Amino acid sequence: MDARRTTVRDMRRANRAVLLTRIWLDGPLSRHELGQATALSLASVSNLVGEVIDEGLVEEAGSVESDGGRPRVLLRVTPSYGYLVGADVGETRIQVELFDLTMTALAKAEYPIAAAEPDPGAVVAHLLHGLTAVTEQAGVDPGAVLGLGVAVSGTVERTADAVVHAQTLGWEGVPLGAMLCAGTDIPVHVDNGAKTLGQAEMWFGAGRGTRHAVVALVGSGVGAAVITDGVSYRGAHSSAGEWGHTTIAYGGRQCRCGNLGCLEAYVGAEGILDRYRQANRGRPAAGGDEESALGELLRSSTKTAEAVLDETVGYLGAGVANLINLFNPERVVLGGWAGLALGERFLPRIREATARHALRQPYAQASIELCQLGPDAVAMGAATLPMARLLRDGGVPRSPAARPAASTRPARRPRAR
Amino acid sequence: MDARRTTVRDMRRANRAVLLTRIWLDGPLSRHELGQATALSLASVSNLVGEVIDEGLVEEAGSVESDGGRPRVLLRVTPSYGYLVGADVGETRIQVELFDLTMTALAKAEYPIAAAEPDPGAVVAHLLHGLTAVTEQAGVDPGAVLGLGVAVSGTVERTADAVVHAQTLGWEGVPLGAMLCAGTDIPVHVDNGAKTLGQAEMWFGAGRGTRHAVVALVGSGVGAAVITDGVSYRGAHSSAGEWGHTTIAYGGRQCRCGNLGCLEAYVGAEGILDRYRQANRGRPAAGGDEESALGELLRSSTKTAEAVLDETVGYLGAGVANLINLFNPERVVLGGWAGLALGERFLPRIREATARHALRQPYAQASIELCQLGPDAVAMGAATLPMARLLRDGGVPRSPAARPAASTRPARRPRAR
DNA sequence: AACCTTAGTTCATGGCATTAATCGTGGTGC
């Protein structure tokens, strides 16, 4: 877990890592720009870049004239060097998606989940099936898949087994990582869905360009992904960011978690609809499922609906303000299907409500935006898990076999005794 | 700000840093133990240790028999290698304290603050006077002082000027660091008082042995210091951890910050006494200042007092639960004078209240303890600021002049070509 | 007294990034 920074070889790996990360994230760059961005000498940049080009990880991509000098050659990560598979295990369906290294989706597979509490084995089977399905669909060599990232809605222990605890799925200590590993040779990564979505928004969406952000997710449940200094904040056991079950109204409404006054009981979709039903003398909002009911509520213009939504905005503002006060982010990104629906209509008022409840200075330092990525962002974020690993390792961890044979060395001289 | 990890020299510095940190924090250690603790080869440990011993930073401190082998020599940081000064700028007094490198207090100076909103210039004058006062008092060469750490109650920008915003002092953008630097050659560090206290508790108090903790401080005001992976969580602009003004009771009591329902309005000393007064038909608790009034309240056994305190425990539990849900720490350390007073009497009930409001799993992963250090902990924490810097730099950044002349070495033998 | 055990040091080695010099490529001035 803790990268032991000791030997001189590790330094090279670390430098390769920052170099690759820059190239991947900041698009095509010249060697010169890389040198400035990474504080490495041009000689080292050249050296390292040459290495990754030889390995096929990076390629030259055109050149740009410089005023009166040799044109600079731009570098980018080879899109087809490898492929990434991201999967989103939701409450109603499993989605599996294949990406190239530019994060362009190449193929998709979806499997509905029938049971309320799906069998882990069945989910694993779907995931493995999806893995082969998307590679076949896109005509990609399965051996070129760098990794499979899986997003689930519970907390995931950061161990080799990737033990999952997910109340919504009824999973208690399911070693999802181990189960998947048993079915494939491709490296498997499992993480919480909110965190993968947060990572996706940070790299490609509304969080772009910031290093400290909180991605606040409001759907049926309510959660948050906290990103600190560019990396996901996990806490001691990876369950940090449980925003939905923070107390916002002491002694208030009962939440489905059993406690009173949780934020989720007020701004979660269920909580909103419930409060509307109460305010509306027991008559619920129209619409079949939660999503259409909330949409209906947002479109209706009755006094009752407005009062409930107004209140919701207030609670949401207070909740966001708590995040701002505690985490002091540069940006809060509001997402989740209910969060987006609310945000699209009420964002200015949400900002105002937040301003009312947050401390002046931290509020002024934070901007509040909406998520920019579509519903596939969770799977895309999952696919960034193997990519993040690739970048962190500075490319393929060279297999010992690829090492030049030791036979070239002179025979070891016999030891004198 | 960002340690550019590039050259091979930086690696040595980094290794010296981890070595020194281990020696300093984990008491006397042998070279062997150091090798295991730092994942460095014994050869490197020997080499590096020899260097810091030559510089006088580390010294041998006795030896321990090992079963049947050569006794291991223990190493420790030389207590008198340098001295640290920590200062606590409180609302009523400025405290300046001198420590050796074992964090033993050697001298103390205190200056009362008369005005409610003290003049920054006067505070700086007190601090500089205190600096010379404590060195004289202890008979320490001022040149041997490695740094001055100053703790203030506001937010401190992490810039060279260390600009302070402190509402309680009436300071708005005071460049305290720059002002102090103008008056002394000794390196100056400024940070928030809650964060320095948190650091002190982490290294020497109730947080010892954990890497993820939240130090929750309850006094007149309410705040928190969040420690993640051993370092203080700062957020984008160093004002993270504003726990006191998170909304815990939506639409509830008015807080002195102007908002409604802040935690501080319920569990801050002022909030508690205020609530008691209201419950007690306008008659306040006995006692002159807040501290004795709260003490009186805690000792009294009237129904009203018990009800108010009971409620306070509930709110505090909910507040702590929010910290646990959001940060997922290994430990929550409750401190501040009011927090300690409450905790000493009610800790089990606070734990219960927290359990009621937190999610089961994060709660089970966190222990709740009381601060262990006394009222000087803030100054002590401030003194750790220069120490932290020393450790991070792996000792004095060697000035080129201090380099030993190469003449002592045998002449390099000419290499055959 | 020979041998074992554990701690710590020395030395040769392979790796690393850096600086300085060099090569490559295009435009500009006379």
Add this chain to the structure above:
DNA sequence: GCACCACGATTAATGCCATGAACTAAGGTT
């Protein structure tokens, strides 16, 4: 039209670093 310049990138020489293996130190056991 040619020398020259500006800028990008590469190569060569250099110094520093941690490592493993061999070795020294210091004590106990048989």
